[in-house]
Amino acid sequence: MTDTERNRDRDRRVIELYERVLEIEQRLIPTGLHVFGRVSNSNEIESLLKMVASFERSDIVIEPASGQTAPVKALTDLIAAGLGLPEYAALLKESESSEERLRDRERVESILSEAVAIFVLDRSSQRAVDCLAATAFVPAHESVKVFEVLARIRFELERSDELRSLSRALRGEYIEPGPGADIIQNPNVLPTGRNTHAVNPYTVPSSTAVRKAGPIVASLLERHTAETGRYPETMAMVLWGIDNIKTQGEAVAQALNLMGVRPRRDSLNRATDVDVIPLAELGRPRIDVVMTVSGIFRDLFGATMALLDKAVRTAAALDEPDDANFIRKHVQARMSEDRLSIDDAAARVFSNAAGNYGTNVNFMVLDSQWEDAGELGDLFVTRKCFAYGRGSDAREARALLDRALAQVELTYQNIDSTEVGITDVDHYFEYLGGVSKAVEKRSGSRPRVYLSDSTSPGSKVRTLEETIRLETRTKTLNPKWYEGMLSHGFSGVAEIEHHVTNTFGWSATADAVDKWVYDEVARTFVLDEEMLERLRGMNAHSTRSMIGRLLEASGRGLWAADESMLNKLREAFASLEDQLEGVTV
Numbered sequence: 369m370t371d372t373e374r375n376r377d378r379d380r381r382v383i384e385l386y387e388r389v390l391e392i393e394q395r396l397i398p399t400g401l402h403v404f405g406r407v408s409n410s411n412e413i414e415s416l417l418k419m420v421a422s423f424e425r426s427d428i429v430i431e432p433a434s435g436q437t438a439p440v441k442a443l444t445d446l447i448a449a450g451l452g453l454p455e456y457a458a459l460l461k462e463s464e465s466s467e468e469r470l471r472d473r474e475r476v477e478s479i480l481s482e483a484v485a486i487f488v489l490d491r492s493s494q495r496a497v498d499c500l501a502a503t504a505f506v507p508a509h510e511s512v513k514v515f516e517v518l519a520r521i522r523f524e525l526e527r528s529d530e531l532r533s534l535s536r537a538l539r540g541e542y543i544e545p546g547p548g549a550d551i552i553q554n555p556n557v558l559p560t561g562r563n564t565h566a567v568n569p570y571t572v573p574s575s576t577a578v579r580k581a582g583p584i585v586a587s588l589l590e591r592h593t594a595e596t597g598r599y600p601e602t603m604a605m606v607l608w609g610i611d612n613i614k615t616q617g618e619a620v621a622q623a624l625n626l627m628g629v630r631p632r633r634d635s636l637n638r639a640t641d642v643d644v645i646p647l648a649e650l651g652r653p654r655i656d657v658v659m660t661v662s663g664i665f666r667d668l669f670g671a672t673m674a675l676l677d678k679a680v681r682t683a684a685a686l687d688e689p690d691d692a693n694f695i696r697k698h699v700q701a702r703m704s705e706d707r708l709s710i711d712d713a714a715a716r717v718f719s720n721a722a723g724n725y726g727t728n729v730n731f732m733v734l735d736s737q738w739e740d741a742g743e744l745g746d747l748f749v750t751r752k753c754f755a756y757g758r759g760s761d762a763r764e765a766r767a768l769l770d771r772a773l774a775q776v777e778l779t780y781q782n783i784d785s786t787e788v789g790i791t792d793v794d795h796y797f798e799y800l801g802g803v804s805k806a807v808e809k810r811s812g813s814r815p816r817v818y819l820s821d822s823t824s825p826g827s828k829v830r831t832l833e834e835t836i837r838l839e840t841r842t843k844t845l846n847p848k849w850y851e852g853m854l855s856h857g858f859s860g861v862a863e864i865e866h867h868v869t870n871t872f873g874w875s876a877t878a879d880a881v882d883k884w885v886y887d888e889v890a891r892t893f894v895l896d897e898e899m900l901e902r903l904r905g906m907n908a909h910s911t912r913s914m915i916g917r918l919l920e921a922s923g924r925g926l927w928a929a930d931e932s933m934l935n936k937l938r939e940a941f942a943s944l945e946d947q948l949e950g951v952t953v
């Protein structure tokens with residue numbers, strides 16, 4: 369390597385490192401549990417409004433005096449345009465490899481922060497509009513529309529009256545209905561304290577969801593091809609009900625896009641059929657997608673399951689070469705080699721038996737009821753091996769799911785909310801971890817596991833390992849997060865314990881947790897005596913469970929802990945046992 373090359377390499381690494389730190393710093397995290405009836409404080413409102421202002425809002429249409437309607441642009445794009453820079457999404461991408469772009473991006477973000485801070489402080493938009501015009505040449509008629517949206521959101525956040533609604537509900541009185549979603553995705557969910565309703569399943573996926581699916585799918589496939597040199601022929605995808613309500617079918621739109629089709633709407637705007645995207649336009653092969661859907665999805669989205677099944681059959685019937693249509697390739701192979709009927713060869717939508725929910729993989733992990741990790745994947749298949757399609761009658765099809773998973777190279781789930789991440793609840797590891805473990809045993813190797821992040825601008829796709837590191841840094845080990853939780857006392861300690869256990873769930877199902885994660889958890893919450901005293905004083909049960917989980921990780925060979933650290937954990941565990949059993953020493 370020449371000196372110039374070495375310097376270039378060093379600069380590239382510094383930018384990469386800086387990017388990671390920035391990603392951690394900017395991530396929106398919950399800083400405590402929601403207290404029913406309490407409205408957000410101004411810091412929380414400011415962070416939220418900044419995020420809302422970073423997305424174009426085609427869902428909220430402001431009517432200017434002219435009577436024309438127009439979507440409200442993202443403030444980040446307006447600032448970038450005013451400064452003569454590329455769109456914000458392009459800045460995000462280019463800032464990964466260019467120092468100049470990184471500076472441009474930071475300039476945009478700092479102007480955004482300043483303007484939103486002024487707006488929140490003043491409770492009016494005048495100075496914020498002026499500031500944007502002066503620092504970034506943003507036309508006032510554009511920024512005014514953004515602040516009108518932000519003002520509406522702020523007003524609704526402050527007027528939420530959850531307690532009054534609850535008492536009205538308890539008296540059997542009428543509660544106004546409202547949609548269920550993430551505030552950033554759909555600010556129309558405000559005010560809270562309303563009677564949440566879901567979606568009309570026939571409208572799913574919405575045109576916004578279809579539009580957003582393209583860049584996410586492109587990032588996912590780009591990531592896989594960069595790492596393996598080729599497209600995945602078969603992947604497995606997890607689809608949840610509530611997520612697809614909140615996003616109007618973002619994950620559904622992604623599945624359709626992967627297969628190279630788009631929804632066709634009838635005269636009532638219902639997505640009841642699919643149109644094929646020609647290969648020339650698609651520019652890549654059609655990917656074979658094995659879809660495992662939750663029980664809630666199955667109950668809510670019968671029409672959508674039929675649509676997904678139709679997409680598979682439509683793609684399988686196309687007269688296209690094997691290397692451009694993996695769906696056709698695999699369906700044909702199963703029909704000729706295994707003598708399967710078309711219904712069996714094309715079965716790709718799987719869920720629980722009617723009336724059943726969940727994979728139970730989480731319970732098996734929480735209760736330590738497993739010896740060999742392969743059992744976790746087997747349980748996933750046992751629970752999810754019911755094929756759905758035309759009509760909604762499920763049929764048990766274990767051999768078909770086994771066969772389909774044996775070909776999977778990549779597993780994937782879309783993350784749509786900043787409120788619930790992959791270590792916040794046990795459901796991500798039970799589903800995405802469960803299916804990944806099932807693939808590992810059936811295909812003979814661990815699949816690549818990816819998650820998208822549709823909450824941040826820029827269609828980010830991360831590996832499971834990267835996502836766990838990010839969750840660990842921004843939540844479990846972040847004092848801002850854990851002190852926020854600890855301000856709730858008993859339930860805060862329980863939350864920390866849940867995070868550690870859910871992290872462990874990713875070790876059990878996907879062996880995806882770095883050693884430093886457990887090392888730092890042990891140092892922060894157990895080896896720090898002052899912290900340990902606080903935790904056990906507030907909730908000795910959860911503290912004991914957390915330490916027990918760390919010991920389990922080591923005992924199962926999922927964490928190569930140092931012996932001296934283990935001894936301290938054992939000591940702390942024994943002392944908590946004594947405390948809980950009332951033994952005094």
Ligand code: BEZ
Nearest residue numbers: 608609610662664665795
């Ligand atoms: C769902 O929305 O489908 C879902 C919710 C919680 C756990 C698993 C799935």
Ligand code: MG
Nearest residue numbers: 730793794795
């Ligand atoms: Mg639950």
